[in-house]
Amino acid sequence: MSDPAPRVAVFRPADERIDDAAALLESLGADPVADPMLAVEPTGAVPAAAPYVVLTSKTGVELAAKAGWEPGDATLAAIGPATADAAREAGWTVDIVPDEYTSAGLVEALSGRVDGERVEVARSDHGSDVLVDGLREAGATVNETVLYRLTRPEGAGESAELAAAGDLDAAAFTSSLTVTHFLDAAEERGLREAAVAGLTDAVVGAIGPPTAETAMDHGIDVDVVPEDADFAALAESVVEAVDGGEAGDDTSPNR
Known part of the structure; x- marks a missing residue:
């Protein structure tokens, strides 16, 4: 029996970009959690x-x-x-x-x-x-x-609930604001500490150094920062890291 597809949260704006992002993750063999954090x-x-x-x-x-x-x-x-x-x-x-x-x-x-x-x-x-x-x-x-x-779109935060429950394999943050809005959504649900802890056991990707810095400033360990600051590179790097079991590995070259 094959392993289930890794569950990857994606936070693109609430328009065609979230749909395109989800489709890309599916093509890479992931199970996308489309949770728009920007409107x-x-x-x-x-x-x-x-x-x-x-x-x-x-x-x-x-x-x-x-x-x-x-x-x-x-x-x-x-x-x-x-x-x-x-x-x-x-x-x-x-x-x-x-x-x-x-x-x-x-x-x-x-x-x-x-x-x-x-x-x-x-x-x-x-x-x-x-x-x-x-x-x-x-x-x-x-x-x-x-x-x-x-x-932040009304109702955003499914990914925070999954992270808090330990049901998220990865998260792909595409800007500092997606990090902030993710944490705000978790805070509203009384899950901020649990959601951050849940991300520790997941692969966390940041689209570039400023996003990674914001995440780390809020206690979120970052595993992946792609060389090119675009979503395709981020998605590919995150899925590859999940497949390679890099979450929580302090020897990751991007940590």
Whole structure:
């Protein structure tokens, strides 16, 4: 008799991304627990005009495009391939994609270009201070526009209950906010301590170093941080770690 498929919690936004994530995990032989920890609430704002415009998510691109915004002659920077692909699908030219798909990577890619320039950063209300502070340190005048707010969907938290009961094999966190919302959902159920303990016996994956740092700051051990900060790489790494029995193994190279 074959072993049951590993149960993997995934926390993508409550739209097609959670469906796509679940389908990917199924294709990798996992049993996905689709527990959206993010909901998108558009503000109606669009990026302000500036010589440099920085976009940090596919969602932001799609909202700006839907509102009819165009970059014009601006130098357009995208945080990673998914954001860049969405921008190109909107008909825009993407000039800069950092080697490291993080706020720190964007700062590194733009440093040396933006001294004395105006830079528009268009993103969610939970953007990292690393980006804005780093650009200002590089000599830029930075304006930030909030394109959308990220909230926790009502009813989220099935994964916290499973973790607390020891019924979760893995969890794939895709942002610092998914970690925070997972813990908030557990707290509301009176399960925070038990849920964190349950994750100790599971494989915990974080999409990048900032997400991993947030998890560890809240007492969650992180087993997997993929080299590429995208969900496909995270999913593959997490399922591989479950199959390899890496949960709780302090010798894991990503710990």
